[in-house]
Amino acid sequence: MTTAADSSDRVPRIRLPRERRGQQLLDVAERLFADHGFNDTSMEEVARAAGVTRTVVYGHYATKDAIFIACLRRARADLEHRLSELIQANGQMFMGEAFERVIEVFFQILEQDPGRWAMLYSTGPGLSEDVVNHVTTLRFDTVNGIADVIGHCVTEMEPDRINAYAHAVSGVTEQLGNWWLANPAASRGRVVALCRDFIMDGFSPWTDSRRGHESPSEPHSAASTHIAFSNAAGEPGPGRAVDRVGEL
Structure with missing residues (x-):
């Protein structure tokens, strides 16, 4: 019987070369770490957001520390x-x-x-x-x-x-x-x-x-x-404040 804990292992995924998959996982993980902090990001969430199984994620990065x-x-x-x-x-x-x-x-x-x-x-x-x-x-x-x-x-x-x-x-x-x-x-x-x-x-x-x-x-x-540097139209920046900097 399939349990809820196994749900991420049933996510349909697109096959990518190993190097491209590794970079995709880093893209996804970086966004999750930035948005939710280290403690509130799990390997299962990385797998779900990347559209792959947990097995694929662990095949590239053995632990959450490793992908971070x-x-x-x-x-x-x-x-x-x-x-x-x-x-x-x-x-x-x-x-x-x-x-x-x-x-x-x-x-x-x-x-x-x-x-x-x-x-x-x-x-x-x-x-x-x-x-x-x-x-x-x-x-x-x-x-x-x-x-x-x-x-x-x-x-x-x-x-x-x-x-x-x-x-x-x-x-x-x-x-x-x-x-x-x-x-x-x-x-x-x-x-x-x-x-x-x-x-x-x-x-x-x-x-x-x-x-x-x-x-x-x-x-x-x-x-x-x-040398005076400025952004293109003198717009205020950055575009958004990261409220969870201290949590990363």
Whole structure:
């Protein structure tokens, strides 16, 4: 007799090559993790949403931790690929330009796919030690990508300073991303500018008397190689706030 628990094993499915099926399962799982959080997403729900049996899902990913980690790896690989393209496409860059372009990469991802951003910065309860360790390792890999951009721009900077600054840029960008999710009326250009100004100048307009009363919102000089980025029509972004970031 067939029970309700076996229902997912009777779902009709379309046969796909193994590699394509694996990517489809990641697409489905990533959306479920983003919408419902890690704890409230099951392998059976992944199977149902993908239109396959649980056996197929387990044939690709042995556990929920495994498919979650695979989603994280894919999202991080996309981020790191975009960072590496900055060096390959732009040659030598000034520091101000480099920071702005790194920041732009992060906030483009957030604007285009807030759920993926939530995946990239998963920290909530319910994650196993193995998942947490993978999250930490992947974050450090991204920091190394930022360090590569900094080192490419300022070849004379000492390695420990490059590494420390890369961690600082990553942390500031992550927290401003969370702020943007809570304040979606701000445009991407505005958020990029705020992040750039903080990284490049910090509180110096208020603490360095030599700068007088210059407004921190005024454009930088040409020496700072300021490039104003904005989305196509200055629309506010991101399109939707992810309410369950802390649960991922």
